[in-house]
Amino acid sequence: AVGNIAGVRKGCVAVIGAHDRTTSTERLVVIAETRETDPSGMEALRERINGMTLDLMGVPCDDVMLLPPHAVLKTSSGKIRRAACSEAYEQGRLGGAARPVWVQLGHVVLAATRPALHRLRRSASAATFAVYAWIVFWLLAPPTWLAAALLPRPAWVWSMLRVMARLLARLLSMRIHVTGASHAAIDKPGVLVANHASYIDGIVLVAALPQPVRFVAKAELLRGFIARVFLSRMGAEFVERFNHEASSADARRLAQITHTQYPLFFFAEGTFTRVPGLRPLHLGAFVAAAESAVPVIPVALRGTRSILRDGSWFPRRGAIHIAIGEPIDPASLSSETQGDTWRAALALRDRARSHILRHCGEPDLS
Template sequence: HRYGGTISASPNFGFELCLKRVDERDISGLDLSSWRLAFNGAEPVSPLTVTKFTERFRKYGFRAETMAPVYGLAESSVGLAFPLPGSAPLIDSIERQPFMEHGKAVPASGDEAHSLRFVSCGQPLAGHRIRIVDANDSELPDRQEGRLQFCGPSATSGYYRNIEETKLLFHGKWLDSGDLAYMADGNVYITSRIKDIIIRGGRNIYPHELEEAIGEIKGIRKGCVAVFGAEDQASGTEKLVVIAETRKREREELQHLHSAVNICVTDLLGLPPDDVLLAPPQTVLKTSSGKLRRSATRDLYAQGHMGRKGRAVWWQLVRMGLSGLLPQLRKGIKRMSELFYAGYVWGLFYALAVPVWLLVVLLPKLEWRWAVVRRASRLLVRLSGTPLIINYLAEIPTNRPMVLVSNHMSYLDAIVVIAAIPLNVSFVAKMELKERFVARWFLFRMDVEFVERFDVEQGALGTRRIARKGTKGSSLFFFAEGTFQRIPGLLPFRMGAFVTAVQSGLSVVPVTIRGTRHILTSGSWFPRRGVVTVTVSRPIKPKGANWTDAVELRDAIRHEILRYCGETDLADTRPPVRGQMNT
């Protein structure tokens, strides 16, 4: 307010503190309009705090898009995921039951009281990557909770003088964050922590240290202390809870122990615990080997069952065995189902690919070859159980040539385009594919045009050759990004398609593909079930025949595809195209 500050950061509790402690009389005339980014991180971000803070301080110039929930960890130099500047916080409301039982983040239908809400922490920073995996390091699809792993230039090389922990941290080139999360439309949603570290007031609290110190207090049963964090519904932050077993029963003795625990925690952390519960022996849950079951004890505390008399040991053992067996059984069945589906899809692909390749090589007419490939593509889509939704926003002219431009998500894109669009086109492919014997013969017989991506002079010659082909009556198909990647998002478009369009005077049809990245992710050969949508937009005609017209055409087509692809804009991930058109 006083100095026109633009960027500030605080853990969630700081924003909650402003809501509770700041009096309206003390902020009369406050101006927060210069505040551009209010980073909210370092501890779990509460949806309620985000919403209430924005609502209360809106009248003082605070904008919704100023609130920026972020995610980082020391192993990634503090910062890993940030929302796009200028975007309001995304709060995902999901159904509680599917998430708790199967880890599926199913969007809630309506504003249900029993739904769970998580705040998006944005997308990975440039050059960084995030993936969500299961216990076997197999990548999970969108809206499936799993372990968050990351890599990038800011990642640590390991823990100082701690080889064992460093080994646990790395999974190949990926680092384990110790957090659970899920991805949705390119955004990461942190759900909980695998580690038992408690984050309070923006600080990491390690339970083991406190448990040992409290266990040294006379009257407390050593090794029978559990320290954990529990959600405080009233404050929207995490509170520090201490459960300590004791055989003392007298009121005066219990009061003395309660004070001793408070003093011990305050001495170590500089702040007292939020709740201290002195419980009788066998209250703190342990494994058969005597290891603390901290998470289970926390759940018992949250349910209000702490201190109640437990059932017989034999019943607890039976129940524990069954509760562990059923989830493992469901997980095993799910994994077997996924493996069977992947094997079935690959078997189906090769069963079709071999005869199709032979027919394409042998058939004399291009029309016949296209008929074979199109029928095989549609058969593959149908037999793999992949719903293909085609949205025509305008009719495709079949009486004249045109340039079709699409985004690129997966190796499946060409198959999907052939199955969805009833038009024989000349695909434009990278020159490297000519080096592979099987691909070269197939693509050559399908009238594919090859372009050089790395040699500027050869690339310009290829563009002119393709433009001449367009003027002679051939429709052309470009994947304008030139490549695809694991991270969701629309990359910058290369200029080849648009230079070709303005040189040949052909209209450009935007084609948007959605869903193939989830089915077959870059760097993975493990297909998954999913839905694919293809949207065909209205043709756009070039306004002229120079470089400026080509750039303007590129921007218009990219804007149209961005509307329907359902992914974030990654236009700034590479430098903009510079140069002039060869004529």
């Protein structure tokens, strides 16, 4: 009926109930579009609308809003959106000037491209961090290598490496959380074994372990001058992986040196790949421990693979968790191994692998 009043646009009238927060009552509001712009004409139009409301409903409306064309909210099919009009009225958003078409188009385009913009921002942030990480690494690597080559004592080399590894982790906001550190702070011979997930595993362990260790590395690294000098100055031991006779000799040699000052550290998987998961553990570390009757200390690394995967030169931000298990003494397994060295090595491997699998956060690929 209001739409039939002269001056009111037909099909552009909404009668709504709006909540009055002051009196906690419902207000009767008529919203109508008109082309009238003269104040006296608009006031006369309000009186006619109010009079018609009184005639039809027996009560006057609490408010009459006259809006310019296309201001009343509608669906795409042209139906009045009364709930949206009521919400807009209560929030004071009705009656404002219509936004230009180019502004409305801009909002539509922005809404459509916002997900792509978020992805682009994340990619740009990740690329910036990767460049920053490599700059920091190459600023620290040369002086670290030179100091390792020149320092006369292995203990001094290890102390220097620990400082530099922790500095690198700090500059890259690499959060390293260690549990069970006291298990690795042993004052007697031992063998530490860990899963291998990333290029940065060695750096992380140098920063986190409570005491120096002697890493066991593949003999192929001896071919490169830089790696050979650096690892040798760290006190690393090298083993042959492909020559069976040389590999057996290396195993006997490692068994003999397990009683030296620093414990041996093995990455028992032997290598790592891009694919997450714990692979079978090689027996060399466990045979050395069983033959020497020294405990095995399992170490589980979690998070390094996601920071720098195999085959990738794109480091990412992330947190690293290191879970160091209780020492596993071969003597405690005597009841099930009956003094057999091979059975003791298998039992040590199974116990250590169980701890690593429980804490590495990756599936079992054995």
